[in-house]
Amino acid sequence: MTADRPLSDRLDDDDYPAYTMGRAAEMLGTTPAFLRAIGEARLITPLRSEGGHRRYSRYQLRVAARARELVDRGTPIEAACRIVILEDQLEEAQRINAEYRRRAGHTASDVSGSRND
Secondary structure, eight states: OOTTSOHHHHHHOTTSOOEEHHHHHHHHTSOHHHHHHHHHTTSOOOEEOTTSOEEEOHHHHHHHHHHHHHHHTTOOHHHHHHHHHHHHHHHHHHHHHHHHHHHHHHHHHHHHHHHTO
């Protein structure tokens, strides 16, 4: 882990692995076995402490919470993990598309503006 970073940076970092498995399970209202299962399904990959213990970030806890919602509604854990992965991929694709549209809009306005000169 990155002890050389200032504490304030680590506290604000959504990806900083701040939570032990026990604390993460407690916060999610689930069991360590659930966290191991979603790890095995490759939904999240916790970082490991120097002693080999799993550590989870806030981002990973949000992902795990979404999977738990689906499992609580009766979705099999493997399917829940796949759904969450696909939702995340869709969100990223939409973000990229919005960025492309924004850039294309600037380019189109730059081109149309230069035609009037």
